[in-house]
Amino acid sequence: MASARTQTLAGQRPRSLWLQEALARPGEKDAPALQGEARADVCIVGGGYTGLWTALRLKELEPSLDVAIVEADVCGGGASGRNGGLVLSLWSKFPRLQETWGTEGALALGRASAGAVTAIGEECRRRGIDAEFREDGYLWAATNEAGAGSWRHTLDALDRAGVSPFEEWTPEQASARAGSTMHRGGVFEPSGAVVQPALLARGLRREAMAADVAVFERSAMTGLRRAGASGWKVVTAGGAVTAGTVVVAMNAWAVWFRQVRRHVLVLGSDVLATPPIPERLAEIGYRDGLGVSDSHLLVHYYRNTGDGRFVFGKGGGEVAGRLVDARFEGASRRLAEVTGQFRRIYPNLADVPVELSWTGPIDRTMLGLPYFGPLGGRQDVLIGVGYSGNGVGPSYLGGRILASLVLHRDDEWAGSPLAGGPRGWFLPAPLRQIGGRMVRAAIARTEDREDAGRPPRALDRALVSLAPSGLALHHGD
Numbered sequence: 254m255a256s257a258r259t260q261t262l263a264g265q266r267p268r269s270l271w272l273q274e275a276l277a278r279p280g281e282k283d284a285p286a287l288q289g290e291a292r293a294d295v296c297i298v299g300g301g302y303t304g305l306w307t308a309l310r311l312k313e314l315e316p317s318l319d320v321a322i323v324e325a326d327v328c329g330g331g332a333s334g335r336n337g338g339l340v341l342s343l344w345s346k347f348p349r350l351q352e353t354w355g356t357e358g359a360l361a362l363g364r365a366s367a368g369a370v371t372a373i374g375e376e377c378r379r380r381g382i383d384a385e386f387r388e389d390g391y392l393w394a395a396t397n398e399a400g401a402g403s404w405r406h407t408l409d410a411l412d413r414a415g416v417s418p419f420e421e422w423t424p425e426q427a428s429a430r431a432g433s434t435m436h437r438g439g440v441f442e443p444s445g446a447v448v449q450p451a452l453l454a455r456g457l458r459r460e461a462m463a464a465d466v467a468v469f470e471r472s473a474m475t476g477l478r479r480a481g482a483s484g485w486k487v488v489t490a491g492g493a494v495t496a497g498t499v500v501v502a503m504n505a506w507a508v509w510f511r512q513v514r515r516h517v518l519v520l521g522s523d524v525l526a527t528p529p530i531p532e533r534l535a536e537i538g539y540r541d542g543l544g545v546s547d548s549h550l551l552v553h554y555y556r557n558t559g560d561g562r563f564v565f566g567k568g569g570g571e572v573a574g575r576l577v578d579a580r581f582e583g584a585s586r587r588l589a590e591v592t593g594q595f596r597r598i599y600p601n602l603a604d605v606p607v608e609l610s611w612t613g614p615i616d617r618t619m620l621g622l623p624y625f626g627p628l629g630g631r632q633d634v635l636i637g638v639g640y641s642g643n644g645v646g647p648s649y650l651g652g653r654i655l656a657s658l659v660l661h662r663d664d665e666w667a668g669s670p671l672a673g674g675p676r677g678w679f680l681p682a683p684l685r686q687i688g689g690r691m692v693r694a695a696i697a698r699t700e701d702r703e704d705a706g707r708p709p710r711a712l713d714r715a716l717v718s719l720a721p722s723g724l725a726l727h728h729g730d
């Protein structure tokens with residue numbers, strides 16, 4: 254089905270703050286690499302949240318099932334160990350959900366995704382995963398005048414549908430809770446949470462191994478071939494797993510498959526972290542685990558950590574070509590831009606140094622929503638991809654959906670609107686990179702002007718309107 258082709262895989266240094274912390278924990282060591290031939294009922298390719306939640310759910314539903322995970326790097330080496338750690342519902346994408354699946358479908362997805370946030374906290378407690386999960390809410394804020402009220406359309410749609418997951422905050426309220434007067438108001442969702450992302454991924458790995466899932470790390474799939482009547486062969490450098498069903502949980506790296514490339518545009522997202530500054534955070538009033546993202550299309554997202562660091566990220570970075578390459582690994586290449594925005598939004602932390610930065614790929618779909626289902630029409634090769642920067646919470650749903658699809662269950666998960674495969678497509682390469690870069694540059698110019706209180710240029714405004722359902726990370730309309 255697919256032949257070996259090189260793309261840069263996770264695992265290049267320096268790693269994220271989260272992975273450095275998680276991998277330094279006592280008892281952490283790599284699972285073995287795949288050597289020789291192995292068999293499984295289900296082989297999952299990719300050991301991030303999607304792969305790990307899927308494996309755990311499969312073992313919960315059918316304990317006798319043989320499940321294997323083949324991970325190119327270490328589990329959590331991809332986006333699951335590098336993200337901002339904001340655990341969010343899909344309520345902020347309500348107009349998009351409604352437009353696509355009607356009010357009932359949108360309500361069901363909103364509720365399921367909010368339930369996933371709570372469920373992740375419960376799973377951490379139940380399984381003894383200390384992932385520093387803090388459910389102190391999420392603030393969708395404006396950090397310039399142009400962004401103020403950008404949530405109105407979403408609030409109105411939610412209101413008409415009879416639900417109110419958000420409370421509207423004044424600039425004073427938002428500024429007081431997020432610790433900077435640069436906040437021009439926002440909407441607060443009490444059910445949002447933050448997590449130490451890599452501790453969650455590594456904890457799920459531990460649980461999967463304890464449930465007898467065969468985990469192979471540093472074992473990149475280099476080919477996927479038909480294996481007669483017995484299913485598929487997932488080939489790695491050291492061996493192969495033959496399995497009846499394959500689940501592709503490769504996130505942005507799934508653009509390796511031609512069938513995914515048209516539906517997923519890979520963009521970078523970049524994160525910086527300060528040293529621990531707990532007294533400074535207390536001074537500015539940013540004390541709890543509030544997660545914040547703003548209304549910029551090249552979104553800013555931020556939170557603090559249990560030990561008092563400030564972590565600040567920016568979406569809409571590098572645009573990938575056909576494959577995910579080295580630009581999506583290691584330290585951020587646009588640290589100056591990200592630091593500049595951190596300093597703009599937090600002038601009261603202007604003297605705080607940046608200790609480290611990292612980057613990672615975002616798997617953006619046209620709708621800004623993930624999709625699940627057969628890859629290339631094959632019922633025994635399933636894929637889940639396209640979280641578009643909001644995957645920490647929704648990947649929990651992804652695990653349930655994929656497990657139900659693998660087992661051919663007729664339940665609410667297999668029947669989820671997200672299980673209907675991809676919707677919308679991007680231009681083929683190289684037009685997508687050229688177009689993507691032009692639109693991205695126009696957004697950056699527009700947002701720079703708006704940050705300075707100046708109106709955007711007419712040509713840029715026209716280009717910005719071409720952005721796929723917003724390049725925004727967390728909200729999609």
Ligand SMILES: Cc1cc2nc3c(=O)[nH]c(=O)nc-3n(C[C@H](O)[C@H](O)[C@H](O)COP(=O)(O)OP(=O)(O)OC[C@H]3O[C@@H](n4cnc5c(N)ncnc54)[C@H](O)[C@@H]3O)c2cc1C
Pocket residue numbers: 262263298299300301302303304323324325326327328329330331332333334335336337338339340341472473474475502503504505506507522523524554566612613614615637640641642643644645646648
């Ligand atoms: C910088 C950044 C910030 C983000 N911030 C947030 C946020 O605050 N909130 C939020 O909800 N979402 C955020 N996201 C998105 C979120 O992290 C992802 O949606 C989520 O982690 C997806 O999980 P996954 O398991 O599908 O992907 P991943 O964790 O990326 O897992 C895919 C795995 O597949 C492996 N792989 C790739 N190729 C192969 C191969 N050939 N063979 C075997 N394995 C392979 C990779 O090594 C990787 O471990 C962010 C993402 C990034 C990059």
